Amino acid sequence: MxxxxxxxxIDYANGDPHLxxxxxxxxxxxIARYHRLAGFDVHFCTxxxxxxxxxxxxxxxxxxxxxxxxDRIAGRFRETWERLAVSFDQFVRTTDPAHKSGVRALIRxxxxxxxxxxxxxxxxxxxxxxxxxxxxxxxxxxGHCALHPTRTLEWTEERNFFFRLSKYAGFLxxxxxxRPDFLAPESRRNEVLSLIERGLDDxxxxxxxxxxxxxxxxxxxxxxxxxxxxWFDALPNYLTATGYPGAGWKERWPAQLHVIGKDxxxxxxxxxxxxxxxxxxxxxxxxxxxxFVQLAGERFSKSAGVKLELGEAIDRYGADAFRYFLLREVxxxxxxxxSFERFDERYHADLANAFGNLASRVIAMVERYRGxxxxxxxxxxxxxxxxxSIAAYHAAMDGTNGYLLHEGLKHIWACVQRGNxxxxxxxxxxxxxxxxxxxxxxxxxxxLVRQLARLAVLVQPFMPGKAAELWxxxxxxxxxxxxRFAALATLDPAGWKVxxxxxxxxxPEG
Numbered sequence: 001m002x003x004x005x006x007x008x009x010i011d012y013a014n015g016d017p018h019l020x021x022x023x024x025x026x027x028x029x030x031i032a033r034y035h036r037l038a039g040f041d042v043h044f045c046t047x048x049x050x051x052x053x054x055x056x057x058x059x060x061x062x063x064x065x066x067x068x069x070x071d072r073i074a075g076r077f078r079e080t081w082e083r084l085a086v087s088f089d090q091f092v093r094t095t096d097p098a099h100k101s102g103v104r105a106l107i108r109x110x111x112x113x114x115x116x117x118x119x120x121x122x123x124x125x126x127x128x129x130x131x132x133x134x135x136x137x138x139x140x141x142x143g144h145c146a147l148h149p150t151r152t153l154e155w156t157e158e159r160n161f162f163f164r165l166s167k168y169a170g171f172l173x174x175x176x177x178x179r180p181d182f183l184a185p186e187s188r189r190n191e192v193l194s195l196i197e198r199g200l201d202d203x204x205x206x207x208x209x210x211x212x213x214x215x216x217x218x219x220x221x222x223x224x225x226x227x228x229x230x231w232f233d234a235l236p237n238y239l240t241a242t243g244y245p246g247a248g249w250k251e252r253w254p255a256q257l258h259v260i261g262k263d264x265x266x267x268x269x270x271x272x273x274x275x276x277x278x279x280x281x282x283x284x285x286x287x288x289x290x291x292f293v294q295l296a297g298e299r300f301s302k303s304a305g306v307k308l309e310l311g312e313a314i315d316r317y318g319a320d321a322f323r324y325f326l327l328r329e330v331x332x333x334x335x336x337x338x339s340f341e342r343f344d345e346r347y348h349a350d351l352a353n354a355f356g357n358l359a360s361r362v363i364a365m366v367e368r369y370r371g372x373x374x375x376x377x378x379x380x381x382x383x384x385x386x387x388x389s390i391a392a393y394h395a396a397m398d399g400t401n402g403y404l405l406h407e408g409l410k411h412i413w414a415c416v417q418r419g420n421x422x423x424x425x426x427x428x429x430x431x432x433x434x435x436x437x438x439x440x441x442x443x444x445x446x447x448l449v450r451q452l453a454r455l456a457v458l459v460q461p462f463m464p465g466k467a468a469e470l471w472x473x474x475x476x477x478x479x480x481x482x483x484r485f486a487a488l489a490t491l492d493p494a495g496w497k498v499x500x501x502x503x504x505x506x507x508p509e510g
Contacts, residue, residue, distance in 0.1 A: 004040040006032055006257040007238045009264060010049040010092060013073040014058045017080045018310055019326070019338055020261065023293045026323045027332050028259040029086045030405050033461035034397045037485050043252060045241045046081065047092030048074045052230030056212035066212045070095060080310065084319050085464050092237045094214075102240030103233050104217040106279055109245075110163075111218060114278040117164045120221055123204050124157040147263060159222060161206040163232070168274035169200045175273060181286060183269040184402050185333040188262055188289040192269045203271065205232045235272045238284070255284040257399070262289040288403050291335035293326070308338065316340065317347050320463035321505065324351065324409070327462055332405040347505065350413060355455075356505035358419050359470055362448045363500045369432045370445060374475070376494035377446020382422050386451060389414045390488070393458060405462075412458050419451050449474060449493045457483045457491075466504050473501050 008028045011021055025046060032044040050070040059069040074093055081088065092099060111118055128145040139146055145153060175182060176193055183189045206216040206226035213227025220226050238258065242249040260268050268287050276283050295308055314322045325346050330336030366374060389411045394400075396407035422444075431441040453474055460467035460480050471480035475496035 001039065001041045003043070003252070004032075004035045004257070005043045005045070005242075005252050005255045006035075006259065007044075007241070007255055008046045009258075009260045009268075010047040010094065010234060010237055011077055012052075012054070013048050013050045013070040013077075014054050015073070016310070017077050019293050019295075019308060019313065021077075022080075022084065022310060022322075023326055023330055024259060024261060024290060025081055025086045026084055026326060027290060027403070027405055029084075029088075030323075030327060030408075030461040031257070031259065031397070031403055032087060033464065033481070034408075036481070037457065037460065037483065038398065039484055039486065043090065044088050045090040045092060045238070046086070046088045047090070047237060047241075048077060048094065049230065049234040049237075050074070050093055050095045051213045051228075051233050053207070053210060053212075056210075059212075067095065083314065084323060087464075090241055092241050094233055094237060098243075099237060099240045100214050102244050103214050103228060103236050105245040106236050106239065106275070107217050107228070107232070109281075110275065110278045113280045117167065117278050118161050118205075118218060119164065120159060121162050122157070122159045123162075124155070126153040127156040128153055158208040159220070159224065160204040160208065161216060161218060161220070161226060162202045163205045163271075163275070163278075165203050165271065165274055166200045168277060169196055171277055172196050172200075172270060172273065175283070182273075182283075183265065183287045183289065185289070187333075188265050188269075192265055195266060195270065200270070203229075205229045231267055231271070232275075235267060235275065239276075239281070254282040256286065257403075258284055258287045259403075260287060260289055262291055265289045286399070288332075290332050291330070293330050294335055294337050295339070313338070313340075313343070316343060317351075317505070318465075320466040321347055321351055324463055327405045328409045330406070332403055348507070350416075351505040352503075352507050354413065354420060355416050355459075356503055358416060358423070358448075359452055359473070359504055360500070361423065362419075362445070362452060363473055363498045365428055365432075366445050366449060366498045367500055369428070369441060372498050374449045374493045374496045374498060375442035375446045376492075377443045377450070380443060380447040382418065382447045382451055385418055386415045386454065387489075389418075390454070390458065394485070397461070409462060412455065412462075415451065415455060415458075419448060419455075422448065422451075446494060449496070449498070450491065453491055453493050454488055456480050457485070457488060469501065469504060472499075474498055 006028060008024050032042050036042045048070065055070060056066055059066040062069065078091055126140060128151060131145060131147060143153065145151060173196060176189065183192055206229055207213065208224050208226055210227030214233050216226035216228045238255050239253060242252040258268055273283050325343050328346060329342060366372060393408050393411040396404040396411065426444040428441055428444045431437040431444060452470065453476060456467045456471040456474065457480060464481065467480050474493065475498050
């Protein structure tokens with residue numbers, strides 16, 4: 001069985017999960033679930049980034065021990081992802097002892113395999129605590145970080161360890177030439193290529209006297225204790241999650257896919273591959289950088305006051321409807337907007353009236369006209385027409401053209417629309433009134449249940465709960481999550497016993 005190891009960015013533990021976090025996690029979950037249905041041995045990893053100056057400052061401001069603070073934050077994130085049915089196999093925390101030892105081992109390995117890549121230097125510059133990064137002049141707007149305009153940059157002067165990132169410019173150019181899909185979509189790749197061409201600076205990778213950090217394993221010449229820079233701690237989580245440096249870590253590494261936000265592409269497509277190259281460790285297969293979900297055109301930002309309660313959005317119609325809306329409305333290769341008005345429109349038009357109504361009326365007719373037993377039926381034009389939509393769905397989902405989850409859903413809903421049109425055209429209620437048309441009625445109902453069974457499998461990556469409900473109402477054997485795409489072409493629900501349940505997408509009262 002082919003393996004597929006995918007990761008999300010680990011979330012910084014300084015606040016509650018928001019819609020931007022949710023977009024990434026449910027998107028990565030859809031990719032993970034898709035690959036399971038495609039027959040892959042999937043390992044899906046997410047987690048928390050819990051060290052750094054920002055966490056230490058926030059905990060201190062609340063008069064809380066940093067470990068107790070991140071424990072509470074991590075619990076809230078994990079509960080939210082479980083509520084949204086994010087099917088992670090591993091939840092990494094950078095305060096875990098295994099991760100700490102793995103980071104120290106990686107740093108020592110770089111020092112051993114690439115002597116001279118680490119060196120000490122006095123440094124001064126503007127530091128953004130929000131990014132946990134020193135900022136270049138072109139990243140500063142009106143004296144503030146472009147990504148955190150409400151935060152005050154801190155002028156920092158100290159002696160640190162540096163990583164010789166400039167050494168890897170040629171390697172990175174060749175990487176992008178040899179593997180143009182290493183970073184996608186193309187807009188993100190072009191940004192990083194432009195960055196490389198402008199020249200790479202060596203980066204400070206330790207902080208003097210930073211106690212809330214993994215101790216840097218190399219001794220400083222001045223004897224001052226150094227803490228590992230939070231990103232040199234966070235990026236290796238993808239590797240330490242495999243058990244590195246323990247036995248067996250190569251069985252999972254390299255990861256096939258890192259799913260991240262577009263604001264951290266430089267870290268994942270420049271610094272991370274350079275670190276791995278310095279350590280003589282294989283690079284991941286691909287980095288996919290999604291865009292931002294915005295509210296009225298503004299990026300969600302707690303510090304800027306642009307926020308929306310995630311729980312309120314989920315409560316509106318439930319986790320599955322929320323997952324559907326987020327992944328249908330926000331392109332997974334660009335920015336998109338969230339609004340409750342648009343959520344309402346999508347819920348009623350796409351889910352309640354189109355998909356839910358199709359399932360409800362077909363199951364009701366099988367119960368009414370065939371005693372609940374699905375009749376045997378030949379393949380029809382509905383099957384043939386769906387075949388093209390399903391092929392387009394796979395092309396949007398399997399990585400061939402990227403991970404265009406919104407496109408995948410569009411092709412599923414082409415099938416939903418086709419099913420509703422088929423019902424109206426065939427008018428099974430009229431066929432049921434004429435015994436001479438019994439075979440035609442069998443063909444109609446059999447074709448429609450067959451389509452609904454396919455749709456339950458196809459929609460499972462996006463709405464796992466509703467897919468399971470539909471599969472159960474259709475009388476499908478086993479669990480929908482255990483089905484495989486390879487069997488869809490020969491799927492035959494003849495003889496299944498349907499049982500109409502509660503509406504999949506009930507319309508709110510009032």
